[in-house]
Amino acid sequence: METDDHDDGGVLVPPSNFSMVEDGIYRSGFPQPENFSYLTTLNLRSIIYLCPEPYPEENLRYLEANNIKLFQFGIEGKTDPMPKDTVLDALKVLVDVRNHPILIHCKRGKHRTGCLVGCLRKVQSWCLSSVLEEYQKNAGVKWRQRDLKFIETFDIVSLRQCLLSIMYRYHGYGFKRKRLVFEEENVQKPQAAKV
Amino acid sequence: METDDHDDGGVLVPPSNFSMVEDGIYRSGFPQPENFSYLTTLNLRSIIYLCPEPYPEENLRYLEANNIKLFQFGIEGKTDPMPKDTVLDALKVLVDVRNHPILIHCKRGKHRTGCLVGCLRKVQSWCLSSVLEEYQKNAGVKWRQRDLKFIETFDIVSLRQCLLSIMYRYHGYGFKRKRLVFEEENVQKPQAAKV
Numbered sequence: 001m002e003t004d005d006h007d008d009g010g011v012l013v014p015p016s017n018f019s020m021v022e023d024g025i026y027r028s029g030f031p032q033p034e035n036f037s038y039l040t041t042l043n044l045r046s047i048i049y050l051c052p053e054p055y056p057e058e059n060l061r062y063l064e065a066n067n068i069k070l071f072q073f074g075i076e077g078k079t080d081p082m083p084k085d086t087v088l089d090a091l092k093v094l095v096d097v098r099n100h101p102i103l104i105h106c107k108r109g110k111h112r113t114g115c116l117v118g119c120l121r122k123v124q125s126w127c128l129s130s131v132l133e134e135y136q137k138n139a140g141v142k143w144r145q146r147d148l149k150f151i152e153t154f155d156i157v158s159l160r161q162c163l164l165s166i167m168y169r170y171h172g173y174g175f176k177r178k179r180l181v182f183e184e185e186n187v188q189k190p191q192a193a194k195v
Numbered sequence: 196m197e198t199d200d201h202d203d204g205g206v207l208v209p210p211s212n213f214s215m216v217e218d219g220i221y222r223s224g225f226p227q228p229e230n231f232s233y234l235t236t237l238n239l240r241s242i243i244y245l246c247p248e249p250y251p252e253e254n255l256r257y258l259e260a261n262n263i264k265l266f267q268f269g270i271e272g273k274t275d276p277m278p279k280d281t282v283l284d285a286l287k288v289l290v291d292v293r294n295h296p297i298l299i300h301c302k303r304g305k306h307r308t309g310c311l312v313g314c315l316r317k318v319q320s321w322c323l324s325s326v327l328e329e330y331q332k333n334a335g336v337k338w339r340q341r342d343l344k345f346i347e348t349f350d351i352v353s354l355r356q357c358l359l360s361i362m363y364r365y366h367g368y369g370f371k372r373k374r375l376v377f378e379e380e381n382v383q384k385p386q387a388a389k390v
Contacts (some may be wrong), residue, residue, distance in 0.1 A: 012322065013321075020216065126209065137212070147288055
């Protein structure tokens with residue numbers, strides 16, 4: 001663990017706009033050196049960073065010293081619309097529990113982070129009004145109508161297919177066959193065998 | 196588990212103003228029947244309810260069917276100042292991991308819940324500005340100056356003493372002696388033995 005140059009006499013300083021999303025998932029604004037002591041208590045394994053700007057040297061040193069992996073997805077702050085494919089890639093990293101505990105952050109933890117968390121909530125089957133309430137709570141007066149629209153129209157089917165393929169890889173053919181039988185039942189009635 | 200009369204076709208509806216505080220600790224506004232399916236996914240063991248009004252029959256039935264214990268601390272919504280002893284009692288229930296996973300709620304999840312969570316953050320050694328930022332994020336435009344003052348002046352020493360006594364009970368004399376030696380070192384220099 002890195003020697004801490006930012007000792008505040010035992011007081012912990014979480015990053016701005018910090019909150020817990022789920023077991024092993026956190027969100028915040030950009031972590032500053034005075035937040036490192038607090039971050040250490042989270043035992044992070046990874047960080048999802050959603051801005052195009054290079055990660056600061058001091059933060060990179062902290063990550064290296066604490067063996068934290070950085071996943072950077074460069075999304076412009078003023079982008080309209082948000083890049084769906086990039087958000088989908090970030091979502092794949094986010095739902096992979098091998099990367100947990102994980103912190104998502106952009107600059108303020110409001111728009112880019114809010115959109116990614118909103119998409120995660122859709123994967124978790126949250127109703128849309130609850131997803132938007134959470135987005136707005138974290139964005140405050142800075143909330144953007146176009147972000148709400150992005151979240152609402154974001155298609156999670158391809159992510160569900162990706163999750164399914166991960167399950168196949170881990171659980172093998174037995175799981176796959178069971179799943180396929182299940183899908184056949186729902187999608188298409190099996191033909192009666194000709195005798 | 197209770198038969199769910201509020202099926203929304205697989206869509207989950209968290210209670211209003213819901214968020215995760217820590218591992219095994221959640222906060223929200225008053226849970227309605229349409230939120231029960233979501234609450235079930237949290238595997239709650241207890242609920243801290245901070246209003247004086249009786250708990251609704253439908254909610255009591257849900258708790259009973261799911262073996263969830265209710266801790267009620269009747270704090271008036273307009274109380275000024277907040278009752279310190281009652282908040283301390285609620286805090287003792289909250290920090291006891293035997294009650295986790297636990298949901299804290301009042302009516303809107305803003306003032307009474309916000310004060311209790313704020314006091315918890317002080318126990319966790321969060322710096323005051325981060326505690327207040329979290330309080331304000333959850334209270335929105337309804338935030339109250341007197342709540343911030345309550346959190347700032349809330350004395351957590353008696354809770355720390357209570358935690359210490361729990362540790363003594365669980366870890367026995369060895370722990371106690373080590374602790375007392377540690378305290379002696381800090382509080383009072385031991386006298387050199389006379390020879």
